[in-house]
Amino acid sequence: MNATRNTVLEAWMAENGHSSNSLADAVNGALERLTGRPGGLDGSSIRSWKAGRVKWPKSATRKALEDVTGLPAVALGFIPRGRASLTSPPRQGDPDMKRRTLVGGIAAVAAAAAAPGASPRRIGMSDVDRLQARFTEVIASDQRHGGQLSAQQRAAALAGEALHLQNAGSATQRVRNSLYACAASFLSSAMWAAIDSRRYDDAKGHMREAQALAELSGDQAIKFRIWSHAGTMYRHMGRPADALAANDVARNLNITRRDPLFASLGHARQAATLGLTGDTAAVQRALGCAQDALDRADPGLARPVWMTAVRNGAELETLALAAHFRLGNFERAETHAHRSLALLRPQMRRDRAINTARLAAAQLGQGDIEQAVATAMKVPADVATQHARVTRMLQEFGAALRATTPGSPTAQIWTEHTRDAWRTPA
Known part of the structure; x- marks a missing residue:
């Protein structure tokens, strides 16, 4: 039979x-x-x-x-x-009756x-897969538009959706851990959107929630992302000691020993923070470690979607640009800016705008006034006016330009460009 x-x-x-x-x-x-x-x-x-x-x-x-x-x-x-079937009556003498x-x-x-309308339902990996697809959408939106308040709110709402599923039905421990990881991932994106738009109080609130959920999930990759974002937040706030400490937490996670690509990102972000300290030798050591780790990384391993720019070295070049710019090494910064712009994918408009603004500032720092203005004018108007970090960087560029060549025709060109190209439609 x-x-x-x-x-x-x-x-x-x-x-x-x-x-x-x-x-x-x-x-x-x-x-x-x-x-x-x-x-x-x-x-x-x-x-x-x-x-x-x-x-x-x-x-x-x-x-x-x-x-x-x-x-x-x-x-x-x-x-x-x-x-013969599940409805057959058990034998009375059966000890397992x-x-x-x-x-x-x-x-x-x-x-x-x-049955339809019954509760509770079974929560499975298909629910997790659906949330992970939404997370991919959040990452894509961040790459295009950066830290908008709407993006922060959407990511936080999706974290709530993931947590709601914990109480919506029965699930295996594996599924529950995955749901906690999804919630932590969404909150890490909400945290990043807040950092990107300089809403640091919001960012710290999201960070605390994300860290707790990441611990519940046991997911090393999302723990790394959250602590690495914390290091970036403190760097932007001008608190290098706190930034270095947060980066050290990320760099000491087991995932950096299992996967050199995570180690590379950890070293590179440490280098960007060390740029605030003025320690050129330390920056060079960290960037050297980052490059060595990148060279050892297996390109075939599956990794989170937010690691896209790390895979091909674009993020390393971006962070090297930030480190050397902070050190005042404008020639080195310009070199890394060109490399990063060559490696960034077209859809990564936010990063491309930031690196273009830094490139313009590095050229200005070398006295190449006309080229610096021409570079700065390449930043798309919508990004220049709607992204807090980019807006501030270009405002600082304009101030430095006017201080360098007050009243010059080149400075006037920049003033007219910002007045006309950045004008908000009526």
């Missing part, structure tokens, strides 16, 4: 993102916690479950599976031995919960 496939188990695995091997590993871990001995399951064991060749796993294995999934075995499509009766009741409740 041919075995009947366990399509219920297959559906649960697909919903929760498990392969045969990953479920085997998870159940083996649960078995070790239950019995003190490692489990012996492998991918072929799980495939036998899915094929229906094993209809009722051994008792310890069932308990471990139930711990992993949060569901009774019968709700996962398994059929107790000696039963009470347990089977209870399990049958739970299965009935689970089936009822799947």
Whole structure:
């Protein structure tokens, strides 16, 4: 007689993102916690479950599976031995009768919960995937527009949506950890939007919430992002000691030892902060470490979407530009500016505008007045007027230009450009 496939188990695995091997590993871990001995399951064991060749796993294995999934075995499509169907009455002498009766009741409740309008529902990896797709949209919006208040509010609202799912139904621990990671990711983006627009009180509030959620998730990548953003925030606030301390927390996370690309970003952001201290040798050492780590990074590894500019070295060049500009090494800053602009993807309009403004300021610092103005005029008017950091940088550029060549035709060209190109439509 041919075995009947366990399509219920297959559906649960697909919903929760498990392969045969990953479920085997998870159940083996649960078995070790239950019995003190490692489990012996492998991918072929799980495939036998899915094929229906094993209809009722051994008792310890069932308990471990139930711990992993949060569901009774019968709700996962398994059929107790000696039963033709789940509705067959248990034998009165069966020592497992009470347990089977209870399990049958739970299965009935689970089936009822799947009916329209029933509550609570089952939260799975498809819910996490949907949130992660929204996070990708948030990152794309940030790259185009930067730290708008609307972006900050949207990211915070999505964090609330992720947390709401924690209480909206039952879920495995893996799904719950992923939901906490999603919420922390959204709040880290809200934090970044606030930093980008110089709303530092908002940024600190988002940071505290994001750090707590990241701890609940256990996600090293999002912990790194939050602490790295904290370092950037303190750098922008002119607090280099706090910035260096926050960067050190990020750089000491295990993920920087597992993946050199994270180590590269950590060293590069440390270099940008060291630029505030005037320590040229320390900046050079940090940038050297960042480049070495970037060279060692495996380009084929899957990484978070916010690491896009780190992969090809654009972020390293951007932070090297910031470090040398702060040191007053304008020639070196200009070199890194050109490199960063060549590497940044077209959709990264915010970063491109910031680096163009810094390039203009570096050219002005070298006395190349006409070229500096021509460069500054390349910043799109919408970014120049709607992004707080870019607006401030160009205002500082204009002030330095007027101080360098007061009343000159070149300074007048810049004044007319800002008056005409930046005029807000009526």
